[in-house]
Amino acid sequence: MQAEKSAQARSDAGRRVVRRHRTESFVGAVLLLCSIVSILTTMGIVVVLLMESVAFFRDVPVFEFLLGTRWSPQFQNPHYGVLPLLTGSVLIALLAGAVALPLGLAAAVYLSEYARPRARAVLKPVLEVLAGIPTVVYGYFALTFVTPMIKVFLPATETYNAMSAAIVMGIMIIPMVSSLSEDAMNAVPRSLREGAYALGATKFEVASRTVVPAALSGIIASFILAISRAIGETMIVTIAAGAKANLTLNPLEGVQTMTAYIAQVTTGEAPHGSIEYKTIFAVGLLLFMITLLMNLLSNVVLRRFREVYE
């Protein structure tokens, strides 16, 4: 009787161990499968962009696409030169950088070197709200507030222009520059600052000649990421910079960026499979490659040129 019971218990326990082992390997497999989704996403992006782009480049030579100076796929006599879109994107991203890089760096210096803890606890989250505002909201602000303001000073400005989109985009990416740069500055050890103070440096000299150079790799990485973000931004430029592919460096004219073109074509009904439909993949591929290269570059800067302390 007793022996029977314990044998029963033993086999029950054995079965439970087997079941738990089975659960264990099942769960492990499911989790692994989930982690593969992110890899599939990357592969999906690359495959989709490449496949349709290859189809596009069968009709339009790569050189005509990359070096052509006219972009008019929707016209009777279509031209497929991407340079106007590319310069539009670069122009706006660089102008946005001209706004965001100095302001973001100065804000990072202030938060990391000057602000008292209580001021920092208020200023930093409020500044980061800027990065959380939907981009259509910035677009509205650029079109209805910033553009009229620019027109007051420069009446020749077009209603849709690169300048207002770039200024607003610059404001949007300030928190990106400031928080990444500030992280880099916070990683600079205290002893370096104390050494500089001991040699008689003022606070400004410590910040500009010790902390910023020591954190330079992180600061430059944040600049590159912010510019890359600006190149990939869509709604601000679609709303405020216009829909005219325009090869110009004049920020007071309207320009169309790569992203704005993609948004414009997909807003209308480009028939699936038409050459117009394929253009969005070719432009998308170029956009993807540019941003990917910049992101990789910022990683390289961060790894290669980091001053390692400790």
Next chain:
Amino acid sequence: MSTPHPSSQRDPSRFNPRLKARARIGAAFHVACFLATALGIVVLGVLLFDIARDGWSHLSIGLITNSASYMASRAGIKPALVGSLWMMAVTTLIAFPLGVATAIWLEEYSGESRWKSFVEMNIANLAGVPSIVYGILGLAVFVHFMSLGRSVLAGALTLALLILPVVIIASQEAIKAVPNSIRLGAYALGATRWETTRFHVFPLALPGILTGTILALSRAVGEAAPLIVVGALAYVAFVPMSPLDTFTVMPIQIFNWISDARTEFHGLAAASILVLLAFLLTMNAAAIFLRNRYSRKN
């Protein structure tokens, strides 16, 4: 002549600390840095004020209960509001389990393998891909290849892939923050890896995971670009009833009204922006509430 002088007084040409000038430069720099920080915040204030001024008079119950209309006085955001809620719900259902599972696998199961660092590098790169590129992926794969059409489901799948890296990274941080002694204790009592994760690590990491997920979702709610590409722009007069219905969302409705040549629609756009911002503010407040409750417990 024999009285000793401090060196700087004996030969002023050798060393000049220029203390006054340096102090002045320092003070100017301090002010400049403060102004730079303040400028961003001032612009934020101007932006909110400008939109509130434009939109305030258009805020009404009708704005939320009316459907889209070609007449500004009768137009409302009901289909867009419901569309955004649908989008949020379906996106969460897809991105949350996938993101958490990936994070658990990376932190608890994979060990320090090459595959792990490959997956992590891949996730970091995905986080930097422009959102409109996700739209192109969604258009080709979900709308055309899987024939989901311009539906809620196609849009939500696209947004889920877009926020997946953010959910994964936030969940990883939350799981990393669980003290190792918890795991060791569970193992010592004979728990398997899954039992340890499911009953001990996961509940402790959950508030952090939820905070990160809510912040990622608030990004998804504000996104317009990928959904324009997937095809949400169509004039939608009806509220979506199933995941396969066509849809629009608040940011796209706002974009439509901003692009409208008739300026009376701009006020509507501003009023809808106020609704959207209130919506996002609520989500962020929920995230902050969760985070505070969590940090008090520890």
